[in-house]
Amino acid sequence: MIRTALAGNPNVGKSVIFNALTGAKQKIGNWPGVTVEKKEGICNYKGTEIQVTDLPGIYSLTASSIDEKIARDYILDEKPDVVVDIVDASNIERNLYLTMQLMEMEANLVIALNKMDLAESKGYRIDVRKLSNEIGLPVVPMVAIRNEGVEELKQTVVHAANSPKKPAIRYSDEVEEAIGEMEKKVTKERILPEYPSRFVAIKLLEGDKTILEKAGKRTEV
Amino acid sequence: MDFAAQIAMARYERIGEILGRCMERVEKPESFSDMIDKVVLDRYLGIPVFLTLMWAVFQFAFSVSAPFSDAVDVFFSACSDWAKNTITDPQLASLIGDGIFGGLGFVLVFLPPIAFVFMALAVLEDTGYLSRAAFVMDRAMTKVGLQGKSFIPMLLGFGCNVPAIMATRTIENEIDRKITIMVNPLMSCSARLPVYILFAGVFFEKYAGAVITSMYLLGILLAALMATLFRKLVFGGKPSPLLLEMPPYTVPTLRGVFTSAWVRTRVFLKKAATVLFIGAIAIWFLSTHPWQATEGGSVVENSYAAVIGHAVEPLIRPLGLDWTAGIALFAGFMAKEIVVGTLGIVYGVGEENVASAIVSHFTPASALAMMVITLIYLPCLATIGILRQELGGWKWTGFVVAYELVLAYMVAGIVFLGCKLVGVA
Numbered sequence: 001m002i003r004t005a006l007a008g009n010p011n012v013g014k015s016v017i018f019n020a021l022t023g024a025k026q027k028i029g030n031w032p033g034v035t036v037e038k039k040e041g042i043c044n045y046k047g048t049e050i051q052v053t054d055l056p057g058i059y060s061l062t063a064s065s066i067d068e069k070i071a072r073d074y075i076l077d078e079k080p081d082v083v084v085d086i087v088d089a090s091n092i093e094r095n096l097y098l099t100m101q102l103m104e105m106e107a108n109l110v111i112a113l114n115k116m117d118l119a120e121s122k123g124y125r126i127d128v129r130k131l132s133n134e135i136g137l138p139v140v141p142m143v144a145i146r147n148e149g150v151e152e153l154k155q156t157v158v159h160a161a162n163s164p165k166k167p168a169i170r171y172s173d174e175v176e177e178a179i180g181e182m183e184k185k186v187t188k189e190r191i192l193p194e195y196p197s198r199f200v201a202i203k204l205l206e207g208d209k210t211i212l213e214k215a216g217k218r219t220e221v
Numbered sequence: 222m223d224f225a226a227q228i229a230m231a232r233y234e235r236i237g238e239i240l241g242r243c244m245e246r247v248e249k250p251e252s253f254s255d256m257i258d259k260v261v262l263d264r265y266l267g268i269p270v271f272l273t274l275m276w277a278v279f280q281f282a283f284s285v286s287a288p289f290s291d292a293v294d295v296f297f298s299a300c301s302d303w304a305k306n307t308i309t310d311p312q313l314a315s316l317i318g319d320g321i322f323g324g325l326g327f328v329l330v331f332l333p334p335i336a337f338v339f340m341a342l343a344v345l346e347d348t349g350y351l352s353r354a355a356f357v358m359d360r361a362m363t364k365v366g367l368q369g370k371s372f373i374p375m376l377l378g379f380g381c382n383v384p385a386i387m388a389t390r391t392i393e394n395e396i397d398r399k400i401t402i403m404v405n406p407l408m409s410c411s412a413r414l415p416v417y418i419l420f421a422g423v424f425f426e427k428y429a430g431a432v433i434t435s436m437y438l439l440g441i442l443l444a445a446l447m448a449t450l451f452r453k454l455v456f457g458g459k460p461s462p463l464l465l466e467m468p469p470y471t472v473p474t475l476r477g478v479f480t481s482a483w484v485r486t487r488v489f490l491k492k493a494a495t496v497l498f499i500g501a502i503a504i505w506f507l508s509t510h511p512w513q514a515t516e517g518g519s520v521v522e523n524s525y526a527a528v529i530g531h532a533v534e535p536l537i538r539p540l541g542l543d544w545t546a547g548i549a550l551f552a553g554f555m556a557k558e559i560v561v562g563t564l565g566i567v568y569g570v571g572e573e574n575v576a577s578a579i580v581s582h583f584t585p586a587s588a589l590a591m592m593v594i595t596l597i598y599l600p601c602l603a604t605i606g607i608l609r610q611e612l613g614g615w616k617w618t619g620f621v622v623a624y625e626l627v628l629a630y631m632v633a634g635i636v637f638l639g640c641k642l643v644g645v646a
Contacts, residue, residue: 093237100232101232120247123246123248124244124245125245126244127243127244133243134242175227206225
């Protein structure tokens with residue numbers, strides 16, 4: 001069985017996709033310890049079972065809100081086989097911000113590019129294949145409310161589970177230099193070895209409270 | 222720049238690079254919404270268009286509702302007469318005729334205009350115009366320490382402050398929200414309108430419309446002033462910038478408009494059936510008892526109401542107001558709709574004769590003072606309840622009550638003395 005999680009900004013059509021994938025086979029509960037709804041479901045693609053967990057809608061992964069913390073902890077600690085990042089094509093720039101952070105976490109990502117029909121009304125056209133090449137991840141164009149792209153998404157998820165991709169995302173030289181130095185330190189001192197070292201380095205540099213606490217440091221590194 | 226900001230920028234830079242290589246600009250088809258927005262969101266035309274629409278809303282509501290209000294009035298007068306003629310026990314006849322039917326009639330004549338205002342607003346809301354209005358008003362609102370999103374709650378305040386204060390929940394920033402809530406009771410709700418209509422109609426005849434409009438403007442001006450003061454002296458900081466998504470224009474559905482108008486009107490009806498009903502009976506009791514001393518409710522001077530009114534009188538005497546105004550304002554704390562009804566009950570006359578009774582107790586100057594006090598003083602009970610709920614406690618609620626009392630007294634004093642100075646009696 002493949003374990004997948006659905007991540008994405010609020011209002012990207014996440015529940016529509018979740019429902020389209022799982023149909024009536026859903027289980028609704030709460031995330032442990034908090035009153036945030038947790039939805040899980042099962043779907044099938046050519047005999048392979050896919051378990052789908054719906055993460056709360058979030059804009060970033062700073063763990064500053066309960067929703068962000070739930071999503072981040074789930075991806076870091078439960079390590080789902082595939083994380084489906086649902087991106088609103090009509091708001092692509094803002095949505096890709098979360099994508100960048102998911103890539104930093106080195107999650108095995110599949111991009112579901114939803115609301116493709118609305119992008120043109122915003123005045124642009126997206127070349128899906130070029131986008132896929134640029135970020136090095138599979139991209140599935142979708143119009144979920146019309147059920148377009150759902151089967152392709154399942155197929156892509158199964159494929160991604162079998163051949164995981166974790167392309168590095170590289171930023172400007174100045175930023176990379178700082179990350180590189182910190183990453184060396186993280187590796188050497190074995191800080192939070194259960195997480196990707198580059199991710200830990202970025203979070204420490206950002207001054208992320210949760211990660212700082214987990215790393216057992218009280219002061220700024 | 223700290224690293225968190227630096228990497229956030231780096232992420233967006235990277236996104237820009239990626240999108241630059243796989244996104245192609247296409248001619249954006251100009252939609253119907255875009256064409257309308259060119260006019261209504263125009264730098265110069267925006268505000269005039271908005272003001273015209275608002276004027277149309279009120280104009281529509283009041284002219285269309287007039288015959289309905291007349292019908293309500295005729296109906297309750299008939300009920301009242303019927304009760305007084307058929308019930309033999311004089312005390313019971315007075316309770317049912319004057320107290321219940323009289324009191325209900327005074328309140329329910331305002332049901333039609335309120336319902337129509339809400340319907341007209343629902344149309345504007347459902348077409349998608351109201352979110353544009355927030356955008357158009359943002360600049361003006363920012364000047365007084367509020368922001369565009371404060372605008373819709375302020376607008377709703379003209380209907381009733383209770384749903385208006387609840388509508389502030391859409392404002393994300395805590396301080397912006399608090400200030401909006403605290404000045405909201407200054408927006409003249411529909412319950413205060415009858416007081417203006419009555420006094421302006423009796424004392425200012427031809428200029429009644431202008432006087433009523435100036436009450437609304439005074440409310441807006443004071444709200445702007447207090448918001449500025451609260452921002453500068455109490456909270457500090459700047460209003461947060463407005464980010465709004467403009468939904469495309471749509472044709473509102475009849476069902477949608479009626480549902481939303483009904484939900485809001487129901488609040489008023491509920492109040493009429495509970496607080497106002499009980500209030501009317503209480504006022505009736507206070508103004509007709511002790512039954513022997515008042516000679517069956519005809520000599521109000523000897524009633525309990527007079528005792529309360531006389532207790533309040535020294536405080537409002539400098540504003541030219543007597544004990545009858547005192548009891549009316551005291552009752553108005555329950556709900557401001559009651560002010561007019563109370564005067565009617567206290568003077569022992571029906572709605573049609575209340576005008577002549579008023580002339581003997583007020584002058585044009587004190588009538589203005591009365592209107593100003595009604596505009597500003599104490600939020601009604603229901604509003605205090607919602608203030609406490611939304612401001613999260615008694616501390617800020619108490620602050621609102623206190624500042625409104627002081628402000629009402631000051632402004633009414635200035636208006637009254639100003640009138641004396643320019644020779645208006």
